[in-house]
Amino acid sequence: MSSEQTAFxxxxxxxxxxxxxxxxxxxxxxxxxxxxAGPAGVPEEALLERLRxxxxxxxxxxxxxxxxxxxxxxxDIPRLACTTPPAPEIAxxxxxxxxxxxxxxxASTAGWRVRPLVLDGAEILGVATALADPRVGAILAxxxxxxxxxxxxxxxxxxxxxxxxxxxRPDLVTVLAGGLAEPGGRIEGLFRPDRPGxxxxxxxxxxxxxxxxxxxxxxxxxxxxxxxxALVAATGTLADILQRRIEVVEIGQAGATRAAAAWTAGAxxxxxxxxxxxxxxxxxxxxxxxxxxxxxxxxxxxxxLRVRDRLRDLALVPWGDAAGEGALLRLAAARAALERLVAAxxxxxxxxxxxxxxxxxxxxxxxxxxxxALALADVLRRPGVRAAGLDHARLLAxxxxxxxxxxxxxxMADLREDLLVPLGSVVMPxxxxxxxxxxxxxxxxxxxxxxxxxVPGGLELxxxxxxxxxxxxxxxRDPVRLGLRTRHVTMEVAGGLGGLLVDLREVPLQLPERxxxxxxxxxxxxxxxxxxxxx
Amino acid sequence: xxxxxxxMGDRAAAGWLDxxxxxRLLEDDLETHFPLPPGDRPLVEPGTAVLAGDPLLEHIRDxxxxxxxxxxxxxxxxxxxxxxxxxxxxxxxxxxxxxxxLAPVPGKGDRWRLVTGDHRVILPxxxxxxxxxxxxxxxxxxxxxxxxxxxxxxxGSAARGRLELATDPFGELRPGGIDVGRAGSILVVGSRIxxxxxxxxxxxxxxxxxxxTLPGKELRDFQASERRQRAALHAIPPxxxxxxxxxxxxxxxAPIMALLERFAGREVALLVDPPALIFEGADPAPADIDRxxxxxxxxxxxxxxxxxxxxxxxxxxxxxxxxxxxFVELEDEPLLAVPLGDLERYA
Numbered sequence: 038m039s040s041e042q043t044a045f046x047x048x049x050x051x052x053x054x055x056x057x058x059x060x061x062x063x064x065x066x067x068x069x070x071x072x073x074a075g076p077a078g079v080p081e082e083a084l085l086e087r088l089r090x091x092x093x094x095x096x097x098x099x100x101x102x103x104x105x106x107x108x109x110x111x112x113d114i115p116r117l118a119c120t121t122p123p124a125p126e127i128a129x130x131x132x133x134x135x136x137x138x139x140x141x142x143x144a145s146t147a148g149w150r151v152r153p154l155v156l157d158g159a160e161i162l163g164v165a166t167a168l169a170d171p172r173v174g175a176i177l178a179x180x181x182x183x184x185x186x187x188x189x190x191x192x193x194x195x196x197x198x199x200x201x202x203x204x205x206r207p208d209l210v211t212v213l214a215g216g217l218a219e220p221g222g223r224i225e226g227l228f229r230p231d232r233p234g235x236x237x238x239x240x241x242x243x244x245x246x247x248x249x250x251x252x253x254x255x256x257x258x259x260x261x262x263x264x265x266x267a268l269v270a271a272t273g274t275l276a277d278i279l280q281r282r283i284e285v286v287e288i289g290q291a292g293a294t295r296a297a298a299a300w301t302a303g304a305x306x307x308x309x310x311x312x313x314x315x316x317x318x319x320x321x322x323x324x325x326x327x328x329x330x331x332x333x334x335x336x337x338x339x340x341x342l343r344v345r346d347r348l349r350d351l352a353l354v355p356w357g358d359a360a361g362e363g364a365l366l367r368l369a370a371a372r373a374a375l376e377r378l379v380a381a382x383x384x385x386x387x388x389x390x391x392x393x394x395x396x397x398x399x400x401x402x403x404x405x406x407x408x409x410a411l412a413l414a415d416v417l418r419r420p421g422v423r424a425a426g427l428d429h430a431r432l433l434a435x436x437x438x439x440x441x442x443x444x445x446x447x448x449m450a451d452l453r454e455d456l457l458v459p460l461g462s463v464v465m466p467x468x469x470x471x472x473x474x475x476x477x478x479x480x481x482x483x484x485x486x487x488x489x490x491x492v493p494g495g496l497e498l499x500x501x502x503x504x505x506x507x508x509x510x511x512x513x514r515d516p517v518r519l520g521l522r523t524r525h526v527t528m529e530v531a532g533g534l535g536g537l538l539v540d541l542r543e544v545p546l547q548l549p550e551r552x553x554x555x556x557x558x559x560x561x562x563x564x565x566x567x568x569x570x571x572x
Numbered sequence: 573x574x575x576x577x578x579x580m581g582d583r584a585a586a587g588w589l590d591x592x593x594x595x596r597l598l599e600d601d602l603e604t605h606f607p608l609p610p611g612d613r614p615l616v617e618p619g620t621a622v623l624a625g626d627p628l629l630e631h632i633r634d635x636x637x638x639x640x641x642x643x644x645x646x647x648x649x650x651x652x653x654x655x656x657x658x659x660x661x662x663x664x665x666x667x668x669x670x671x672x673x674l675a676p677v678p679g680k681g682d683r684w685r686l687v688t689g690d691h692r693v694i695l696p697x698x699x700x701x702x703x704x705x706x707x708x709x710x711x712x713x714x715x716x717x718x719x720x721x722x723x724x725x726x727x728g729s730a731a732r733g734r735l736e737l738a739t740d741p742f743g744e745l746r747p748g749g750i751d752v753g754r755a756g757s758i759l760v761v762g763s764r765i766x767x768x769x770x771x772x773x774x775x776x777x778x779x780x781x782x783x784x785t786l787p788g789k790e791l792r793d794f795q796a797s798e799r800r801q802r803a804a805l806h807a808i809p810p811x812x813x814x815x816x817x818x819x820x821x822x823x824x825x826a827p828i829m830a831l832l833e834r835f836a837g838r839e840v841a842l843l844v845d846p847p848a849l850i851f852e853g854a855d856p857a858p859a860d861i862d863r864x865x866x867x868x869x870x871x872x873x874x875x876x877x878x879x880x881x882x883x884x885x886x887x888x889x890x891x892x893x894x895x896x897x898x899f900v901e902l903e904d905e906p907l908l909a910v911p912l913g914d915l916e917r918y919a
Contacts, residue, residue, distance in 0.1 A: 160637075170710065361872065405892050
């Protein structure tokens with residue numbers, strides 16, 4: 038953004054919705070002037086004009102100063118735009134299931150929808166038909182390095198089959214990983230060097246915890262101004278600006294992202310990232326298991342067939358039916374998606390927990406903020422103390438498209454107070470002994486001290502509005518895990534729409550098996566944060 | 573017009589209607605896909621103009637793999653995906669088989685895997701158009717001559733027939749309401765249909781069903797029935813179902829019903845991938861579509877139709893959810909504020 042610019046727009050175009058925000062220079066800083074969203078088919082110009090008209094009505098002089106006073110004026114301002122297209126499909130093929138699993142794990146966190154294929158015991162015709170499917174945009178074939186005794190007899194067959202597919206479709210991107218990736222080797226020699234599609238030699242999924250292979254596969258997805266890659270870049274920059282450990286969990290209609298970055302003095306934060314199409318709000322592969330996941334988070338009794346039909350319609354019209362029971366259904370689907378995201382990215386738990394968790398993506402947009410805070414606490418079960426925020430205007434991804442790191446840092450630093458809606462803070466100790474009082478908690482905030490007896494298994498809510506901070510003192514009878522093992526801790530927490538959540542439930546969360554009882558438990562937790570919903 | 577909505581005409585005239593999603597009634601340049609798995613033989617080439625009923629591909633119903641020895645002229649090499657047949661007049665042929673070369677057998681010299689089968693059927697094109705792409709082992713693409721009404725999803729196979737209206741837009745067709753007199757037709761059956769009625773329609777020679785919604789249970793039952801039918805020894809005629817809106821019950825939208833009424837009695841093609849109805853030689857879309865006419869597509873008032881009066885701004889709806897909304901004027905009803913996301917216009 039040049040210094041002469043007075044306003045710009047951000048556009049985050051997803052598969053379900055398009056989010057638009059208007060940013061203007063107020064005083065010497067960039068400030069968020071407004072944001073809105075609409076169905077993906079709605080032209081962004083219409084949404085921009087909606088924002089411009091509201092700005093002009095609310096503050097005519099500011100609108101005039103920014104050159105946004107007249108109708109259509111917003112159409113010509115610069116835009117930072119990104120797109121999150123539907124995930125492409127990759128066929129992952131290996132000789133045995135043992136070899137396939139790590140390959141699938143790498144590909145499924147690199148933004149690809151995965152079609153797993155094992156040669157051992159499979160019919161060649163079925164494998165060949167799957168590889169030839171026109172929806173498949175790339176093939177990842179891999180072997181152990183060196184190949185194990187169980188896979189050696191099948192490797193030649195696999196090479197011949199994949200090479201034959203590239204002769205049918207010369208433009209097919211082919212990745213040979215691990216034991217197949219010998220430069221100039223027997224397998225690479227099967228592929229015509231003059232075909233238009235590349236044959237890429239890739240590291241084994243065992244190397245570097247799979248990250249080098251994941252990163253390579255992510256880069257092969259293509260797509261300019263990719264919203265999820267941009268979101269990752271913005272996560273790193275935000276960690277630097279706030280000097281905190283940050284984790285972003287983004288749930289969208291066609292995929293999900295988990296990105297974590299930690300500030301390090303004197304160095305740019307390098308985010309860890311996983312882009313997981315299977316953790317989409319409603320993945321294309323939606324099956325009974327996915328439905329069970331959604332049903333498990335519903336707080337109202339809805340017939341299973343009815344839920345399936347409503348979810349089917351939600352997939353067709355993701356922007357519709359957003360109020361009432363539709364909001365509950367959407368929230369249950371978002372929780373289930375977040376569960377899948379966490380399950381697909383367990384390696385993240387090896388690192389210290391974040392100071393700030395940010396919910397991003399269209400799935401959270403129509404749900405009241407406090408409920409989003411609860412949903413994050415329900416699924417992200419890591420002991421510790423953390424703040425929660427919501428990328429309410431979907432600014433992060435478009436800002437991540439600013440290529441120059443310093444410029445991105447400068448713009449985001451200006452907008453740091455506008456980027457996120459504070460959802461509140463969560464205190465989540467683990468290792469509480471059930472059946473007896475665990476201790477007490479004292480909150481010292483602007484309204485004076487408040488004391489709370491800690492009862493294991495409960496969820497306590499302390500009113501702490503956005504913008505307020507409080508000192509929390511936790512005194513426990515037995516040592517618990519709270520990032521570190523301790524009995525007594527004092528820390529400062531930030532307020533938010535959901536206030537302070539003292540989450541004394543089990544880590545991981547234990548919910549009743551029976552759906553009816555489970556619904557009652559979930560509804561009781563939700564009631565305090567979503568009183569408007571008449572269950 | 574109420575006091576609340578007074579003065580909104582200017583904004584409406586100025587184009588705020590663009591904030592409401594549009595559903596196009598008739599689309600051009602739609603491209604349909606026909607699966608061509610390894611072994612199936614294309615009978616057309618890119619650029620070929622096909623008429624409805626022209627052979628499109630030869631489908632093998634019992635695909636299997638055989639190994640054959642492939643000898644080619646000096647310097648040449650067999651190409652995966654190409655057709656192979658024994659050299660005529662050769663005395664010691666492996667077997668009398670013909671098929672598609674899949675891949676060489678590693679370590680066995682000139683031996684290749686061949687996809688072949690004994691039971692073959694010719695699949696005719698359900699639609700007239702131009703073949704745009706043929707990818708052996710993958711698909712055939714055809715651009716139909718005509719305009720398309722897109723649906724939400726489809727099941728079964730692409731078919732062709734005479735468009736007939738069996739019920740009104742709100743109706744439901746019961747199995748007893750289908751007889752052989754409907755054979756060869758594509759029936760428009762109103763708001764919903766069950767799997768039993770679908771299978772009866774197929775048995776009576778109906779070629780396709782167009783319905784507003786098809787619940788997931790009925791879809792699954794029908795697909796299971798289709799699989800059983802297709803696995804039978806004798807090939808059955810094509811039969812497809814096109815759901816225009818989704819799974820939850822609602823009527824066919826008035827502008828779409830008007831379109832279907834216009835084309836009743838004419839031959840149409842029902843496509844599965846993408847889900848659509850093709851009106852060949854279709855006239856341009858009716859010019860009198862009211863830009864402000866909307867249908868409430870989802871939410872508690874789903875299925876109702878009316879006119880957009882003006883924007884209602886960010887409003888609080890059930891469960892404390894804040895959504896952008898607009899005022900809709902319904903017949904004999906008070907003005908209703910509806911979330912924009914629940915509305916669809918037609919063009």
